[in-house]
Amino acid sequence: xxxLEISELRKSFVAPxxxxxxxxxxxxxxxxxxxxxxxxxxxxxxxxxxxxLIAGIVKPDAGSVRLAGAELSGLSEPQRDRLRAMTIGYIxxxxxLLPAFTCLENVLLGMSFGPGADRVFAExxxxxxxxxxxxxxxxxxxxxxxxxxxxVARALANRPKLVLADEPTxxxxxxxxxxxxxxxxxxxxxxxxxxxLVSHDRQVLAEFETVLELAKINRAAPGPNLQSQTSNxx
Amino acid sequence: xxxxxIIRRSLRQHALSTTVTALALALAxxxxxxxxxxxxxxxxxxxxxxxxxxxxxxxRSSKLQLVLNAVFHLEASPANIAWSDFEEVRKNPSVExxxxxxxxxxxxxxxxxxxxxxxxxxTEYAPGRRFVVRPPxxxxxxxxxxxxxxxxxxxxxxxKPGDVFHPYHGLTFDEEHAHAEEYVVVGVLEPSxxxxxxxxxxxxxxxxxxxxxxxxxxxxVSAVLVKLRSPIAGRALEMAYNxxxxxxxxAWPIGVTMAELFNxxxxxxxxxxxxxxxxxxxxxxxxLTGIYNSMNERRRQIALLRALGxxxxxxxxxxxxEAVTIAAGxxxxxxLFYGVIMTAVAAVIRAQTGVVLEPFAWQPVMLWAxxxxxxxxxxxxxxxxxxxxxxxxxxxxxxxx
Numbered sequence: 001x002x003x004l005e006i007s008e009l010r011k012s013f014v015a016p017x018x019x020x021x022x023x024x025x026x027x028x029x030x031x032x033x034x035x036x037x038x039x040x041x042x043x044x045x046x047x048x049x050x051x052x053l054i055a056g057i058v059k060p061d062a063g064s065v066r067l068a069g070a071e072l073s074g075l076s077e078p079q080r081d082r083l084r085a086m087t088i089g090y091i092x093x094x095x096x097l098l099p100a101f102t103c104l105e106n107v108l109l110g111m112s113f114g115p116g117a118d119r120v121f122a123e124x125x126x127x128x129x130x131x132x133x134x135x136x137x138x139x140x141x142x143x144x145x146x147x148x149x150x151x152v153a154r155a156l157a158n159r160p161k162l163v164l165a166d167e168p169t170x171x172x173x174x175x176x177x178x179x180x181x182x183x184x185x186x187x188x189x190x191x192x193x194x195x196x197l198v199s200h201d202r203q204v205l206a207e208f209e210t211v212l213e214l215a216k217i218n219r220a221a222p223g224p225n226l227q228s229q230t231s232n233x234x
Numbered sequence: 235x236x237x238x239x240i241i242r243r244s245l246r247q248h249a250l251s252t253t254v255t256a257l258a259l260a261l262a263x264x265x266x267x268x269x270x271x272x273x274x275x276x277x278x279x280x281x282x283x284x285x286x287x288x289x290x291x292x293x294r295s296s297k298l299q300l301v302l303n304a305v306f307h308l309e310a311s312p313a314n315i316a317w318s319d320f321e322e323v324r325k326n327p328s329v330e331x332x333x334x335x336x337x338x339x340x341x342x343x344x345x346x347x348x349x350x351x352x353x354x355x356x357t358e359y360a361p362g363r364r365f366v367v368r369p370p371x372x373x374x375x376x377x378x379x380x381x382x383x384x385x386x387x388x389x390x391x392x393x394k395p396g397d398v399f400h401p402y403h404g405l406t407f408d409e410e411h412a413h414a415e416e417y418v419v420v421g422v423l424e425p426s427x428x429x430x431x432x433x434x435x436x437x438x439x440x441x442x443x444x445x446x447x448x449x450x451x452x453x454x455v456s457a458v459l460v461k462l463r464s465p466i467a468g469r470a471l472e473m474a475y476n477x478x479x480x481x482x483x484x485a486w487p488i489g490v491t492m493a494e495l496f497n498x499x500x501x502x503x504x505x506x507x508x509x510x511x512x513x514x515x516x517x518x519x520x521x522l523t524g525i526y527n528s529m530n531e532r533r534r535q536i537a538l539l540r541a542l543g544x545x546x547x548x549x550x551x552x553x554x555x556e557a558v559t560i561a562a563g564x565x566x567x568x569x570l571f572y573g574v575i576m577t578a579v580a581a582v583i584r585a586q587t588g589v590v591l592e593p594f595a596w597q598p599v600m601l602w603a604x605x606x607x608x609x610x611x612x613x614x615x616x617x618x619x620x621x622x623x624x625x626x627x628x629x630x631x632x633x634x635x
Contacts (some may be wrong), residue, residue, distance in 0.1 A: 057541060057627045078545050085543020092631065097540045100243040113543035114237035146511070158543070 009063035041214030056080035085114035089155030110157030258517035259564025286357035289486035297485035314454035328467030348441030371421025372411025537630035561611020
């Protein structure tokens with residue numbers, strides 16, 4: 001059974017002019033355990049919304065999201081929160097580190113609502129991403145590349161089965177982006193987490209064997225629709 | 235641990251508004267506890283202080299004036315009464331002890347009271363407690379110009395056995411009006427925590443026959459303190475003096491007279507309590523607006539916590555707990571304010587009346603005021619907490635350029 005299975009997933013939003021705007025209309029999508037898949041699409045194509053739907057942050061209008069054997073539509077909001085806390089790691093484009101917290105505290109937060117705080121594991125994660133010497137630094141004391149590495153460590157803190165990365169290199173320069181991407185992929189592999197990474201950066205996408213074009217899997221997305229996945233030759 | 239960490243960091247981030255709000259709550263809590271404690275303690279103490287007597291007999295006036303004058307040495311005497319009036323009440327079979335007092339002089343503002351030695355030797359100012367003269371002192375001799383000084387007055391006037399002083403005319407100190415007589419201090423009383431501590435006791439005749447006092451009044455007294463053989467006897471004497479007579483007033487029982495005073499000034503306590511309550515409400519409003527206004531900048535943090543798996547209820551209680559923490563901090567500082575206020579009030583009351591309040595004695599207000607304050611804080615936290623509860627996660631996770 002796939003780790004993530006989506007079928008006939010639909011989500012619409014009401015625009016300011018009261019018209020309904022369908023953002024997501026995905027007939028099918030699946031992700032196996034330990035898989036690493038990139039999802040590409042232009043701005044406004046619904047990439048982030050799709051991740052929010054998978055994470056249970058946003059409720060779909062219709063369709064099904066089955067994650068780690070649990071059907072999200074059958075769960076109450078607290079149950080979805082719990083599933084997210086236990087199963088999903090999230091990496092954001094702008095890192096979303098809490099500025100008042102130290103690196104270690106930011107990572108501890110990533111596990112607090114799920115399996116519970118494990119200081120040793122959190123410290124090991126930060127050492128793994130090369131920040132063993134900055135455990136008690138605050139985000140503003142780090143470079144942007146280092147901040148993203150803290151975000152990676154936090155995403156893995158709850159030992160997730162699936163890491164959702166939303167444009168994780170979008171705020172980094174080329175060198176840092178490459179480094180961060182390698183780190184994310186390696187860290188996910190080492191921790192047995194599948195990775196679904198959203199990006200519109202061709203260089204990032206080129207690193208993945210499996211790249212899904214949102215325009216092809218999302219009937220609501222602008223552009224050519226409903227083609228299957230593409231594969232980068234490796 | 236996580237919640238506490240989030241709260242600590244948030245409080246640190248908003249240290250200034252947190253401190254100001256906590257101080258406002260502290261002031262409210264300290265005021266509320268002080269007002270209540272002073273009211274309760276002073277009512278309790280003042281209605282039980284009677285110097286070991288049941289009643290005061292004096293010139294026709296209000297009972298309260300008589301009691302304040304003769305027992306608490308606060309008011310001026312309404313007028314004198316004749317020696318025969320003292321003799322009459324002393325000989326009454328229902329009277330166990332009657333002691334005359336005469337006033338009209340002072341030493342640097344401390345009242346000089348002429349009386350008989352029985353005042354200090356035969357009375358229990360509190361059950362089982364008698365006045366004690368510090369060794370090597372003694373009680374004054376009636377025929378001599380000797381004085382026994384209350385502990386507080388002795389401390390303030392730096393008087394000790396062997397010291398000599400001139401009394402000053404009147405109840406308020408005026409350097410121009412010194413009497414010629416010289417009195418020798420022969421004893422200093424141990425503290426009794428009663429108005430007697432502020433008094434300089436001299437023989438009755440000393441006041442009556444002081445130079446400058448009217449010679450025709452030389453046998454009059456200011457009032458008579460009366461101890462009854464049975465409490466019931468007070469009713470008959472009250473009838474005789476207050477209802478049937480027109481010249482004298484029999485203030486009985488002393489405690490009830492004082493309780494009436496507290497009932498009359500009860501509105502003052504209520505005003506102070508109302509002020510404290512208003513300060514508490516304003517402080518709670520400050521908690522509410524402080525956290526509420528910070529919610530806009532914190533919505534991203536809340537959205538992130540939610541993305542990490544925190545439930546709506548968790549962020550809700552985090553905000554409520556933050557408000558409670560501010561209130562609890564305010565309460566702790568409030569106890570400090572309480573200590574300062576009570577110590578100051580107790581010092582003033584002791585200086586003015588000789589009565590000693592215990593600033594740190596247990597009062598129920600010490601439980602319900604802090605609990606109420608924390609409850610108010612929690613209540614104030616509900617509005618911003620609801621705002622946090624309703625935070626749209628997806629909207630606030632969007633990248634910020």
